[in-house]
Amino acid sequence: MAGRWTQFGLYGANGVPGWVALGREMDRQVTGIKSPVDTKRGLAARLRYLDSPAGREAMARAGITTRPRTIAAWTAGTRRPLPVNRQRIDEAYWDLRRRNLAIDWQRRLARTGTRIEIHPVDQRNVTRGRARDLTVRRVTVRGYRIWDDIIAAWINEDGEMLDIVWDEIITDLGSDYDSYSHVSSIGFGI
Structure with missing residues (x-):
């Protein structure tokens, strides 16, 4: 599973687990009535x-x-x-x-997929000589099974399942996939 950084932040890196960022981005895209319920x-x-x-x-x-x-x-x-x-x-x-x-x-994502932009952890405060060479990565996620899993985990607020799915997403990044188990943010358009 993602998150094998046993002492994340030890040298000053700042970020959140990727599955948390994925859930936050999905939450951010839920829009609705602006007027408060008290009105x-x-x-x-x-x-x-x-x-x-x-x-x-x-x-x-x-x-x-x-x-x-x-x-x-x-x-x-x-x-x-x-x-x-x-x-x-x-x-x-x-x-x-x-x-x-x-x-x-x-319906839409399983058929067409979507490109997820993964922003690595913030390393501005990392101890000199300990920073990793990380860049913004982009991966296209498509397929009924993976989007069904992502959305079901998000709806049910199942962090464990979102973590498993996040691990599947970042394995497509190659050998440095574990460097993206924690991120500063992610973005995608639905």
């Missing part, structure tokens, strides 16, 4: 988005146990949810956004 507009938009069987499942996962009649009153604007439920509505909204985007990503 009338933000709450109404979230409730409209959650008005579906998948949305009700997301609300249940977030811990919303109110009756459908209460949710209908929230949607109509005749009642306002308590702060704890507004927070849960927001969690349900972002959960559903992630899941809906994941479905779209699985």
Whole structure:
């Protein structure tokens, strides 16, 4: 598995495990409603988005146990949810956004793949003579199995699986693949 640097940062390198950077980049690409859930507009938009069987499942996962009649009153604007439920509505909204985007990503990425740009660890503070010669690397990741694994691990917040998949990605870099088990960041377009 990736991350064989047993004492990462001992000489001053700065970065995160590659699988963490992969998850962060996927999270960064999830966009949605900008208005806060505490505003009338933000709450109404979230409730409209959650008005579906998948949305009700997301609300249940977030811990919303109110009756459908209460949710209908929230949607109509005749009642306002308590702060704890507004927070849960927001969690349900972002959960559903992630899941809906994941479905779209699985269709597109498995077929076409995508190029991932891997930025090596920051070595500005590395002890003189200990820095490695690392450059930005680019690798194209394609295939149904690998993207299914990446997206399933991301949705389920399964760090162990993301680590395994990251290891598969960096092995395509050749003999210095382990130098990219920790990175400063990664980027890709979906």
